[in-house]
Amino acid sequence: MSANRTPGRPTMAEVAAEAHVSVKTVSRVVNHQAGVRPDTAERVREVIRRTGFRRAGGLATIREGRTFTIGLAVEELANPFYSQIAAGVEREARMHQYHLITASAENSPNRERAVIRALLARRVDGIVVVPAGETPVADPEVEGAGAPIVHLDRPVRGATCDTVLSDNVGGMRSAVEHLVAHGHRRIGFLGDDPEFWTARQRRESFLATHVSLGLPRTPPVAMGPHSGESVRTALGEWAADPEPVTAVVTGNNRVTVLTLVALRHLGLDLSLVAYDDFELAELVDPPVTAVHQDPTAMGEKAAQVLFARLLGDESPPRTIVLPTRLVVRGSGRRR
């Protein structure tokens, strides 16, 4: 099909013909290389301007072997947690003159491997991935691809890549300590699907903090995946308990929303500390105390680590744990 002679964008050869020079000279002009007489260069530039020529960036792929593009694989772009991560990664990528290809597995952990493969097929130079599962990828196509991978938010067992995590243990501890300091003794935990490492980490820290603070009873825990109904049920039972809970800790932003809705519907006035801060936290009544992890900073950090690798950093894989911060707004107080 030679039909695409002049269908889309002009090629260097066309410019060269038009300007009565060789392709190479056009190349030199385009790349501001020396060794072109000023008048020749101007003639070429004029033709480039007239034809609207742009050099095909995709070609860098096959010459230098790099695409100046990194990939980001997350679960779901619509979730603010992930979109803020994307914003952070994108910002860092732009600073390095890189592009970002985003791909989401749309809530299906199993799709993530396919997504990563697709990114590698596009020959991205590196990948930031929020791993869906923690079983090692063990995919020769992925491991042998030569593209550095940075895991974000969740580790992968035995993986030999850099990992950027949030301090789930510390964050959860601060949440429980805050509630206990306000006199709560019976605290419930609404966690996300224990399939997620972060959910389990937070649950474990929730329980461990109870032990370390010397609280007598094992606190009630309800892990997800949660629906509005499952949250209502759990909260209803905990409130009806002979020794009712006076506070709950939610395990992530999704659960927090469900919990706030459920509390309102049930007419319960429990204290609350939310894991994951959210923009409107201070506007809910009462303003929600939250464990703040900065997803944008997480994305930036992960991208920074990735670019260090791309720039030749050969040191052994590191695991970086970013701190969290408890933002006290009032919902933790005893009522």
Place this chain on the structure above:
Amino acid sequence: MSANRTPGRPTMAEVAAEAHVSVKTVSRVVNHQAGVRPDTAERVREVIRRTGFRRAGGLATIREGRTFTIGLAVEELANPFYSQIAAGVEREARMHQYHLITASAENSPNRERAVIRALLARRVDGIVVVPAGETPVADPEVEGAGAPIVHLDRPVRGATCDTVLSDNVGGMRSAVEHLVAHGHRRIGFLGDDPEFWTARQRRESFLATHVSLGLPRTPPVAMGPHSGESVRTALGEWAADPEPVTAVVTGNNRVTVLTLVALRHLGLDLSLVAYDDFELAELVDPPVTAVHQDPTAMGEKAAQVLFARLLGDESPPRTIVLPTRLVVRGSGRRR
């Protein structure tokens, strides 16, 4: 530099050598083409598996002239409005086996042109863009690029591309009508920066609806860009007016947040209809009545239009206006 012999990913030639066949045969196996004896194919596949070979997708660029990638240019990925758009576009792209490159101009309208050029340099097959300004691009490099562009959320004057908009006029009318139906006669409008077309549209419709409903006085309007202080000032003045406002309409999600904070700080109990729905709207006290436009659906629609073009649709450019929906939650009632 022939140093990159076997640094990154294996090439077809390497696989071919390993399997003692020609490059072409490897190509046939990879593409599931007929004409390869089963045992030969199996041998090749074995080598492919062992070496982790993946064909370089970037090459499609130079052969077919398409990259199977579309670009999305928005202002800021961290804003839920844009990230939901991105989710919609990405979803649609995946359905067509396309990838999505996202690029954000990070709040700098002037950067958008550069961003679009960068996308074109990557040779994306098409672009969805939320235009920063409404002055025509008039960039020969962009127009002559041959890549279809779809404008989303805001039109560009005299542009000859498809445009997907939200029904700002109808949405704002429904907001004002709702408030008036609840007995409000003095309503303030906190709009975003009038540099944005949507902001002006909503202001105009706000005013026009007042006229069409026969309200006597011209309502107070404060356009952005807004800060917490500017919102507080406006609300304070309106409340102190001899004929004080009893309700406000906010112009977009950012202004809504600022307004909710300001109302709380000022201790004002004004009725409110928010433009742009948000997840926690029903959790604010009172639950916020909002004009709901579905950014994900907008993104999907824009991508659908784009793919129609990529599939050869040559019909004249269309403008599609998506309806909005007023979600009544209570904050519009007179207090």
Place this chain on the structure above:
DNA sequence: CGGTTGGCCGACATCGCTGTCACCACGTCA
């Protein structure tokens, strides 16, 4: 047994661009 299929496979050109090197036309200097 020669000729004709048809299955399997490889050589080669090609895509758009860049690195390398040869080349030509001038000047300069001995």
Place this chain on the structure above:
DNA sequence: TGACGTGGTGACAGCGATGTCGGCCAACCG
């Protein structure tokens, strides 16, 4: 006047994959 630089240019190969076409060989035919 001939050897030697030097700056400006172009021819050519190659990057990694695919389409085209043609070659080889076994099987089958008359």
